Amino acid sequence: MSLLEIRNLSVEFGVRNRPFRAVENINLTVEPGEIVGIVGESGSGKSVTMMAMMGLLEKQGRVSADKMEFVGQDMLRMSPRERRKIIGKDIAMIFQDPMSALNPCYTVERQITEVLTLHHGLTGKALRERALELMRLVEIPDPEQRLQAYPHQLSGGMSQRVAIAMAIACKPKLLIADExxxxxxxxxxxxxxxxxxxxxxxxxMALILITHDLAIVAEVADKAVVMYAGQVAEIADVPTIFRYPRHPYTEALLKSVPEHSKGASRLFTLPGIVPGQFDRPKGCLLSPRCPYSQESCNQQQPDLALVTTHAQPGAVRCYFPLSIQG
Structure with a gap:
């Protein structure tokens, strides 16, 4: 059984008669103990996808999906009360900016112990001992003193370690690290x-790593998910996606790494910009920028389809995957 399985997840913002679909038909599977890297430009929907799964967008956006299961539990049918028993305990998230993720009004101890009290009912000496244990686990020096500190008294790196301590406090099965x-x-x-x-x-635990840094994905991840304009462009295991990129956008991301432009006068760039709310093409969303675009690419959006070239399974949203072309 997969740890997390998402099918056709979409997120809309704005008024209903003119909505903007920020995330469209996302499919994602995470296995126990797996590290999944999600990469793509800013605004591609990486963070929105994970926040929708955690139920953090119910007031701001409209979330729909055919399937969203965590360890076999149907998250779509859960009440907010039932979901809160999982979020923070079995699923935890580290947010982008550590300085704003912590509450400036409370000490480090108050913020770490809150989740332990809520989900495990710890109190008194056992609560403080667990907080100190977590501080040592994330390698914070002088943990007794740091527990009494407020966020403004910590450096960025120290604040991020505190945020990690809060996230792993209940030993989650899935940790989401957003940049x-x-x-x-x-x-x-x-x-x-x-x-x-x-x-x-x-x-x-399984780890979903949202990042712009392809080097980090190459070094630590088992599987990579490439997103573009709110859609999944490609999914494959890390060795395959770096050796045989199937989607033109994946190829462009890899070419933009400075090491691939040694000796060139300029870094490689893909012309054009990511389509916004009012300029989304009828066909493939990358077609106006794609060097391999053909007439059929402009007519209808391709589906995310399985591809098994090079004896490695994967999926790509492209009518003419590069591995098949080449």
């Missing part, structure tokens, strides 16, 4: 990623 290193210095970024991967292995 966990974006606001940090380069040296701290490496430390945080090493910490996350070590915790993932130690606790045996």
């Amino acid at each position: 966990p290193t974006t606001a940090l210095d380069v040296t701290i970024q490496a430390q945080i990623m090493t910490l996350l991967v070590n915790l993932q292995k130690k606790q045996g």
Whole structure:
């Protein structure tokens, strides 16, 4: 049984007679203990997809799906009360900006112990001991003193470690890390990623890593999901997607890595911009920018279809996948 299975997830914002579909027909499966990297440009729907799954968009947007199951439990039929028993306990999320993810009005101890009290009913000495244990687990020095600190007294890296401690407090089965290193210095970024991967292995949890950094995905992920304009463009295991990109957008992302442009006068770029609410093409959403676009690409959007070239399974949303062309 898969840990998480999502089928045809869509998210709409705006008024009903003129909605903007920010996420469209997303299919995603996560296995126990698997690390999945979700990559794509800003605005491609990576964070919205995960926030919709966690039930964090019910007031702002309209979420629909054919299937959304976590360990066999139907999340679509859960009441908000039932969902809250899972979110924060079995599914946890680390948000993009550690400085704004923490409540500035409460100490670190108050924020870490809240989730332990809510989901495990810990109190007194056992509660404080577990908080100290978590602080040591995320390698925060002098944890007794740091527990009494407020967020403004912590550095960005220290705040991110506190956010991670809160997320893993109940030993979740699935941890979602949304750009966990974006606001940090380069040296701290490496430390945080090493910490996350070590915790993932130690606790045996699955990890969904939302990132712009292809190097991180190549180094730590088992499977990669490439998103473009609210759709999944391609899914494959990491070795295959880096060796044999099937979607033109995946190929463009890989070509944009500076190491691939050594000796060139300019970095590779894909012309044009991501389509917005009012300029979405009738056919493939990448067709106005795609160097391989043909007439049929402009007529109708392709579905996400299974492809098994190079003896490796995967899925691609393209009428003319590159591996088949080549």
